[in-house]
Amino acid sequence: MNKTELVETIAQRTDIAKKDVQSVLDTFEDIAGEIVAKGKDSLTIPGFLKFEQTHRAARTGRNPQTGETIQVPAANAAKVTAGAKLKNRAKTGS
Known part of the structure; x- marks a missing residue:
């Protein structure tokens, strides 16, 4: 949808x-x-979804085509977490 x-x-x-x-x-x-x-607060719809900012630390990655190692910089990202009611509906299919 x-x-x-x-x-x-x-x-x-x-x-x-x-x-x-x-x-x-x-x-x-x-x-x-x-x-x-x-990034200071999160938005929570109890039992359904939680929206928040998360921080990803810098890390070493690998280019899958060449195998070359690369540095992936630190970054902020959006994180959405499913709540208990939503998870239960997904499990039961109703």
């Missing part, structure tokens, strides 16, 4: 206009992005 399909599904299930659903999802993306970019 892509974002357009998600907007349509939410609109149908809630009787909210598509443009309003789209606006809410866009705002959610903005807020989650701001929180992850700052």
Whole structure:
């Protein structure tokens, strides 16, 4: 399911206009992005998802084509963790 399909599904299930659903999802993306970019806090939807920034230390890697060793610099990255309710739904299929 892509974002357009998600907007349509939410609109149908809630009787909210598509443009309003789209606006809410866009705002959610903005807020989650701001929180992850700052790196101080995390955004948690209890039992569902947690969005946070993580730090990856510098390391030595290897080019798979040539076998040459390369230095991979330290970097910040986004981390999304599934909550217990989401994991349970994935296990049970419902």
